[in-house]
Amino acid sequence: MKLLNFFEPLQEDLKYLINTNGKELLIKTDFKFNPETNQYELVATQKPVLITNKKSSGYYDEKYIHTYEEIKTGTYIEIEEYGTKNFVVINEVAKSKYGLEYEYVYKGIIRSCPFTIKHQWADQGYGAGQLTEFPCYFIGQGYQLTSTQLINFITTSELFVYLQNNEYTNGLQEGTRFIKFNKAWKVYGIDKTQGGILTWYCKQDAIDFEHDDLMNEIAYNV
Numbered sequence: 001m002k003l004l005n006f007f008e009p010l011q012e013d014l015k016y017l018i019n020t021n022g023k024e025l026l027i028k029t030d031f032k033f034n035p036e037t038n039q040y041e042l043v044a045t046q047k048p049v050l051i052t053n054k055k056s057s058g059y060y061d062e063k064y065i066h067t068y069e070e071i072k073t074g075t076y077i078e079i080e081e082y083g084t085k086n087f088v089v090i091n092e093v094a095k096s097k098y099g100l101e102y103e104y105v106y107k108g109i110i111r112s113c114p115f116t117i118k119h120q121w122a123d124q125g126y127g128a129g130q131l132t133e134f135p136c137y138f139i140g141q142g143y144q145l146t147s148t149q150l151i152n153f154i155t156t157s158e159l160f161v162y163l164q165n166n167e168y169t170n171g172l173q174e175g176t177r178f179i180k181f182n183k184a185w186k187v188y189g190i191d192k193t194q195g196g197i198l199t200w201y202c203k204q205d206a207i208d209f210e211h212d213d214l215m216n217e218i219a220y221n222v
Contacts, residue, residue, distance in 0.1 A: 014050070014066055014096075014105045022050040022066075028076035028086075031132070031168040039130050040168050051079065054109065060137075061112035065089065070106050074164045074196020076135060077110055086113045086135035088164060090197065113137050117163065117178045118217050131218065136163040159185060161200040169198055177205055177212075177219040184212060184219055 030043040050066040065077060065087075075089045087110035095104045113135035120131045139160040159180075163169060176187045189201035211220035 015103075017052075018048055018050045018066055018068065018105070022048045025049045025051075026078040027071065028078065028164075029072070029166075031134075031164075031166040033167060040132060049077070051110075061114075062090075063087070063110050064107060065110050066105055066107050068103070068105065070095070071108060072196050073108075073194070074166075076113070076164055086116075087111060088113050088135065088137075088162075088197065092195070111137060113163075115180070117161065117180065118219075119172065119176070119178060120218055120221065122211075122220055122222055132168060134163045134169060136161050138162070157204040159200075159202045161187075161198075161202055163198055163200070165192060165196045165198045176200075177221055179212060179214060179217040179219045182214060184208070 024046045026044050027047050027049070028042060028044045031040050032043055033039075034041050047067055047069055052064045052066065054062045054064050065071065071089055071093055073089050073092060077087045077089070078085055079087060089108045090111045091109045093106050093108035095106045115136050115138060116133045117136055118131060118133050121129065139162075140158065170192075172187070172190075174187050174190060178185050184205040184207045185202045186205035187200045187202050191199040191201070207214065208220050212218070
């Protein structure tokens with residue numbers, strides 16, 4: 001009987017592994033505006049996906065993803081069984097042919113998003129009043145912030161935020177504010193060069209005690 005390598009499976013094993021060990025996971029590809037409801041709506045589908053372990057890269061919780069259907073950088077993958085609910089595809093996805101029918105398996109790296117950012121527009125317009133949440137991960141002052149660290153001891157006044165580049169987040173400009181770690185933050189720079197992932201350069205901002213909701217982490221944005 002042939003033994004399968006679940007950590008670094010051979011290409012010829014992937015079809016069998018996806019079919020026998022893969023699970024139907026929620027693949028979140030976008031967040032689009034619906035003019036009929038005047039709200040933004042999640043674009044997501046269920047797909048058979050195989051998750052395998054990846055050698056540790058230090059601070060991050062990363063895994064390999066294998067699927068029959070193409071996935072792109074920035075796609076959110078919702079995984080219940082790993083405790084952290086959301087992962088994001090962080091690299092260009094490679095495809096490999098298997099069998100004689102020109103079928104492909106797509107493989108990428110996903111990284112844990114242990115935090116969420118909430119955003120709500122105060123004024124009228126597209127999505128006005130709608131509260132949205134986006135999974136993300138942070139880098140602050142030269143080190144990575146993960147769910148296992150003591151967040152209460154964060155003293156940095158600068159953060160890099162990594163989140164999906166979708167229709168909603170792509171419309172957020174410099175000056176956007178959010179609440180995290182009992183502090184207010186403002187976006188001062190946005191990098192869109194990493195495919196489907198946005199990088200926000202953020203600095204600590206003054207709290208608007210009249211309008212900011214610190215308890216629920218909802219910043220006031222005009």
